[in-house]
Amino acid sequence: MSQPRPTDPLGEIYAEWTVEFEANPEMSLQLMRWVFEDWQRATSEPEGVTYASTSVGGVPGILVTPLDADPAQMMVVMHGGGFALGSSASHRKLAGHLAKACGAHAFVVDFRLAPEFPFPAQIEDGLAVYDALLAGGIAPADVSFVGDSAGGNLAIAMVLTLRRDGKPLPGGVLTMSPWLNMENTGATIETNDATDFLITREGLAGNISRYLSGGASPTDPYVNPLYAEYDGFPRLYVCAADTESLFEDSERLVELATKADVDVTFSVGHGMQHVFPFQAGRLARADDEIAAMAAWYRAGR
Template identity: 40%
Template sequence: MASKESEAVRRHWAKSRAAAEQDTREGDQELDDHRWAELTTEPSDVDYLSVDGREALWINPHNAATDRVLLCLHGGGYVGGSRYSHRKLFAHLAKAVGSRALVFDYPMAPAHTHPAQLDHAVDTYRWLLNQGLAPEHIVFAGDSVGGGMAITTQLRARSIGLPLPAGALPFSPAVDFEATGASYDGNRDRDAFFHRDLVRGLAYLFLGPDGSPRDPFVNPLYGDLTGLGPIYIQVGGDEVLLDDANMLAEAAEKAGVDVRLDVFPEMQHTFQMAAGRAPEADDAIQRMARWARPVLGL
């Protein structure tokens, strides 16, 4: 049974859905970053440092390894989210792993359509490499659309000759913008926020009139995952995006990638945002940390 503390995530998404429906009527597509960030407690013994010339934050847990980095890609449907909405979430993860993390902003839709977001993510990864970080000491981590970008950024980086990172931690990944998964029907009455029309609407804003949801740099299920480092996927059992995670895990396994998938029963989309508050979120963070440490060589 889901904990009482985890119900805060369900309430958050229910309120967000009501607000999104109101915003749609009024033509405003932005998500409320501040309400999102309230789900996560402030972790102790973590410092934040702005990055000169970049819309990014270094997350520095005390006594963390300085030569290992989580490159963090925030969610928000490409219309919301920021380094500020997600800094505490990724700080909990970085602290548990014992590494630094970098969380950054990327251009938002509809003002900026694909591939602006992906290009910015690749540029940030290139910048990180230019700081002297070894690719085998970097793991990509991302939630929702950031989880999808944790894979597509690798595909785009490889296509221009950049080395691949050590691995990826996508949680509640959004990859199928055609919304074809059976879980859209099976979890329709369980997911407090997402539904098929909403996802397709976000896809239109993100892709614009000329973009394709089958572009492999949009949906990695159409890409070549061969040669990618290990992937650990987490997803909530009550999400309509459950099959996005299932399909990504299946595609990675078929490509010969070392992949692990954990489904958390009764959990909502990005339930890890309740880190420090809900036991399920803390358990998920600790599982990611145990997986990431050996991948990073810690």
């Protein structure tokens, strides 16, 4: 079955990438990383936001500072890209739109990438940032973990790790199209294949292999949060597109969180693409989602 034509900027970008991936099946990981830096093209440049390349807790990244935002409100942003791709540069504009709408600052973490650094290096880097923020005087309740796709997995796993270790938890977790199923068995990978212009089961398998190259199990709850318990988990926001291949991951996450009496909000982007808020400033539905996330964020302050 041939795919329909994309109808939004993100779908067009994903379709362009897919053409290149299919034409170059032996594309190197480094070249794929360069391609994924193009992700930011879907997002407009937010006004009234400045950026600084710096480090927090010894971990590099980009500090996002919206005009008149509260520096005591901090978002730790874990970027997507299958644990092996993406960067603070590819995600800084998305973080800028979200932080501006929420009235917070954000730090987009350049965590170590797989396979050079497999699980749990990415989680360790994110938590090093969190620890440094707390050491600098920011209250745990004033920190939110944000993540898209694989970054959503990391944001959740960071909380699970803190809970295991008996450490203070952040005030909330915000995920966009989280990728959680490291067994690669999600039904919507097949049923939504014709409407998802980016994700394939084969592509997911490659990134799983990279992330778990250190020997971790795909059913370890810190690798696959669909195996985790959610008792005592912070406020949780989940958004995903009902036509994307990873939609089932979000549905299962919301079900698990609801059963554990977590305060969870689930927003569905009908007919959208994977991480559709990337189109902030260029698509009304993405702007609406940023506004909804900001309303959720402010309600928890």
